[in-house]
Amino acid sequence: MQNVNDEIIKNIDNKTQDRRVWMSLGFDELQTMEIIRGIENGIDVSLYCTPDFNAAQMKSLRIGVEEGLDVSRFADPEYDNMQIDELKEAERIGIDLDEVCNPKFSHSVMREIRLAKKYNFDMTRYARKGYSGEVLRQLRLARKEDIDLTFFVEDNYDEYQLNEIRLGIHSCVDITQYLLHEYTGEQMEQIRLGLENGVDVSYYTMIGFSSGQMHQIRLGLEEGIDVSSYADPFIDAVAMKQARHRLSDKWDDDKQTLDELQSQEILMGLSSGVDVSLYADPRYTYKEMETIRLALERGSNLDGLLKYSVG
Numbered sequence: 594m595q596n597v598n599d600e601i602i603k604n605i606d607n608k609t610q611d612r613r614v615w616m617s618l619g620f621d622e623l624q625t626m627e628i629i630r631g632i633e634n635g636i637d638v639s640l641y642c643t644p645d646f647n648a649a650q651m652k653s654l655r656i657g658v659e660e661g662l663d664v665s666r667f668a669d670p671e672y673d674n675m676q677i678d679e680l681k682e683a684e685r686i687g688i689d690l691d692e693v694c695n696p697k698f699s700h701s702v703m704r705e706i707r708l709a710k711k712y713n714f715d716m717t718r719y720a721r722k723g724y725s726g727e728v729l730r731q732l733r734l735a736r737k738e739d740i741d742l743t744f745f746v747e748d749n750y751d752e753y754q755l756n757e758i759r760l761g762i763h764s765c766v767d768i769t770q771y772l773l774h775e776y777t778g779e780q781m782e783q784i785r786l787g788l789e790n791g792v793d794v795s796y797y798t799m800i801g802f803s804s805g806q807m808h809q810i811r812l813g814l815e816e817g818i819d820v821s822s823y824a825d826p827f828i829d830a831v832a833m834k835q836a837r838h839r840l841s842d843k844w845d846d847d848k849q850t851l852d853e854l855q856s857q858e859i860l861m862g863l864s865s866g867v868d869v870s871l872y873a874d875p876r877y878t879y880k881e882m883e884t885i886r887l888a889l890e891r892g893s894n895l896d897g898l899l900k901y902s903v904g
Contacts, residue, residue, distance in 0.1 A: 608632045623648030631655045640668045649674035657681045675700035701726025709733045727752035735759045753778025761785045779804035787811045796824045805830030805868040813837045830870040854879035862886045
């Protein structure tokens, strides 16, 4: 091992650009490319010239050195390339690296600590407690709006719930109506939207309604119809949507007919727990329904897939 290290040092000193030499010393092709590129650009590659760094880490460090940044503090294989990029940004704007230089902090945590500095908000105590970057983001956005989410963070609401609590406080609704930990962020959203629109959310705040069911009850209330006939947790969201349309004169029995393949896509969506009300519309072909269902199951972006209103 010592002989290999000596050879690496010798080739750094000699500014070797022969890729075969570097690969013979244990570097793969991508690592070799980063070493040679650094040598070509006239920088000191010794900061990252070790097989312990992968190519992505090498590239992040190389670019930092070429930019004139002092990357020595975080030229450590414990930091992945995204963490290194965040630490470089902290270095650029003059943040005390003692606050962010911790390999246990994910890149998203580092980012939130950095961005919170704009509001003179020290996020490090939350980071040291192990809160995720997504939770820290909610704290930062709340501080920007002069909202204190500290209690809710320490009470272990997740980032999606915190988002809804923050939005509810911002819009001055009674957030106590949806502060149950049992509610998901999506369920909280439906209650918050109902409160913002002035409807009686007690129709759907009972534990047992899915967010899709809550959505259909909320829309019915906003349309001014009597939702009592379908505000039942044992009625699925698709059936609720059909009932709501009938009650609001939106239903046309000649046009709103699902064929067998479309019905199968809705049943598959119900089985996998996605909000099938987003695509339970006979105007979609079964193939379009399948595409939307799979995107929902993967948690993918639905941009361009939803051609018809979910109303």
